[in-house]
Amino acid sequence: MSDTPAVRGQAIGSLLRPAYLTAARADFRAGRSTAADLKAVEDRAALEALRLQEAAGLDVVNDGEMRRTSFMDHLLATVPGALDHEAPIAADSESGGTYEVDNPIAVVERITPGRNIGVEEYVYLRGRTDRPVKITVPSPLMLYGFWSAERTAGVYPDPFDLFADWTALLRAQIEELAALGCTRVQIDAPDMAVLVDEEQRRAREELGISVERTLSEGCALIDSLAAVPGVSVSLHLCKGNFRGMWAASGGYGWLAERVFARTPHVDTYLLEYDDERSGDFSPLAALPEDKRVVLGLVSTKRDEVEPLEGLLARVGEASRYVDRERVSVSPQCGFASVAAGANLISAATQAAKLYRVAELAAAL
Numbered sequence: 001m002s003d004t005p006a007v008r009g010q011a012i013g014s015l016l017r018p019a020y021l022t023a024a025r026a027d028f029r030a031g032r033s034t035a036a037d038l039k040a041v042e043d044r045a046a047l048e049a050l051r052l053q054e055a056a057g058l059d060v061v062n063d064g065e066m067r068r069t070s071f072m073d074h075l076l077a078t079v080p081g082a083l084d085h086e087a088p089i090a091a092d093s094e095s096g097g098t099y100e101v102d103n104p105i106a107v108v109e110r111i112t113p114g115r116n117i118g119v120e121e122y123v124y125l126r127g128r129t130d131r132p133v134k135i136t137v138p139s140p141l142m143l144y145g146f147w148s149a150e151r152t153a154g155v156y157p158d159p160f161d162l163f164a165d166w167t168a169l170l171r172a173q174i175e176e177l178a179a180l181g182c183t184r185v186q187i188d189a190p191d192m193a194v195l196v197d198e199e200q201r202r203a204r205e206e207l208g209i210s211v212e213r214t215l216s217e218g219c220a221l222i223d224s225l226a227a228v229p230g231v232s233v234s235l236h237l238c239k240g241n242f243r244g245m246w247a248a249s250g251g252y253g254w255l256a257e258r259v260f261a262r263t264p265h266v267d268t269y270l271l272e273y274d275d276e277r278s279g280d281f282s283p284l285a286a287l288p289e290d291k292r293v294v295l296g297l298v299s300t301k302r303d304e305v306e307p308l309e310g311l312l313a314r315v316g317e318a319s320r321y322v323d324r325e326r327v328s329v330s331p332q333c334g335f336a337s338v339a340a341g342a343n344l345i346s347a348a349t350q351a352a353k354l355y356r357v358a359e360l361a362a363a364l
Contacts, residue, residue: 005290007059007328009361011037011354012270013051013071013136014334015064015189016347020160021045025069041122042067043077050129052351057358059143060184071188071337072116072198075138075166090118106151107143111165120291122182132184135177137235139189140167144209157210157250160217167221174228186270187222191258193237193272196250196279198306219262226265234268235259238333239277251279256286264351268292272332273314284321293322296332297360298353303345305352311360 024041027033038287049064065071106228110302118135125133140163146152156162172183189212194200201211237255252271260269269287272278287293295318297311311329335350346352348356 005160007132007184007294008056009328009364010060010134010330011053011058011062011064011356011357012238012296012334013062013065013186013304014336015066016046016336016345016350017064017066018347019046020187021066022186026027040245043291046121046124046177047128049181050125053130053354054131055330056351058131058354060134061125061129062134063125064253065136065334065336067117067121067135071334072142073137073337075142088262092168101271106148107146107156107162109153111156112167113169113172113221116176116184118173118177118357119180122163122177122221123179124230126181133182134184134186135182136186136188137170137174139187140164140192140225141189141214141218144207147207147209149208158259158306160213163218163221167224171228173272174225174231174233178228178231183230184224184230184232184234185225186236186300187266188236188238189222190217190238193239193255196239196252196255198250209266214299215258216262217262223263223265225330229364232267234267234270235266236270236333238262238270238272238296238337250277252283253279256283259289260291264288266291267327268294270294270296270330272296272330273318278332281318284318287322287326292326293318294328294330296330298329298331300333300335300345300350300353302329303349305349307358308356308359308363312363315360324364327357327364329357329364331357 021041024033024038028035028038033203039060045066046063048120049066050061053061065073067073069075069341072241122133122135143162143166144159147156147162152159152162177185195204195211204211204214222235237252237259268291273281274297284293294317297314298306315327315329331353335345
């Protein structure tokens with residue numbers, strides 16, 4: 001286990017984007033403002049997100065992904081020249097109205113280094129808080145959605161060569177963050193988590209991407225990112241999060257026994273446990289003794305705040321399988337993993353849920 005102090009309560013990543021940020025982004029896309037204008041608005045939103053997490057009492061903070069329109073932007077901002085796009089999509093914002101979002105569909109060129117959005121996020125926050133700052137990055141295997149036998153195979157005949165190239169770029173970005181003082185990075189891996197669902201495994205094979213290679217070579221790629229010295233890396237295994245909807249159903253048992261043992265450098269696993277679809281806590285028995293688990297007990301999909309007593313009871317159930325001192329808590333996912341598909345809850349409920357996470361963490 002990493003020497004980095006344990007975190008008992010944290011947010012996952014994204015928070016609801018305020019209406020003024022959505023409007024500013026629309027103005028920038030329409031040419032009515034400059035990049036500097038947009039950055040100033042992003043700075044304001046990021047600072048508000050930071051102060052909310054501090055006020056709630058969370059142990060580690062981030063910027064709510066206010067500089068992103070999707071949790072995938074860390075990837076998409078890095079390799080924009082390698083992606084082929086279709087026409088932008090008109091999307092509804094959580095604050096009303098519509099705006100356009102990019103629509104990348106396939107990698108068509110070798111990927112090369114580009115913007116490191118994580119550095120921008122970290123540099124802005126590090127001097128504005130006394131709490132550890134966490135940066136989130138998408139799993140290298142998230143590029144499976146941009147690999148096409150028809151359009152990508154000319155440059156990457158083997159999709160795992162594409163994943164390996166992105167891993168190398170991402171490792172360099174994490175090393176850059178480490179050099180700046182960042183000690184916490186979270187890898188978001190819905191690409192891995194949805195494989196608990198047999199239909200998702202079948203669909204992945206139909207794309208020409210081997211599930212077995214995903215669980216062997218893919219885990220090795222993820223683990224190489226977790227081996228950056230001085231950085232505590234966590235792996236978030238989420239099963240989908242778009243307007244309160246999910247992409248896969250099933251307990252973690254099938255996945256836990258395959259992933260935990262193959263990612264020895266990962267310090268912490270963040271698992272969603274906000275409903276019956278998540279399964280029971282028995283897979284936690286497979287957690288190696290030097291690892292921690294973050295239970296995503298507070299739902300970002302429902303607009304009511306969970307009672308503290310019920311959440312504590314859930315922690316008690318989990319502690320039958322893993323020592324309580326190795327348990328932390330969080331929401332089950334972000335509140336707006338994709339800004340255009342934000343979960344249908346209010347900003348007030350979002351704040352109340354973050355306070356509840358901190359209250360639960362203090363009671364562990």
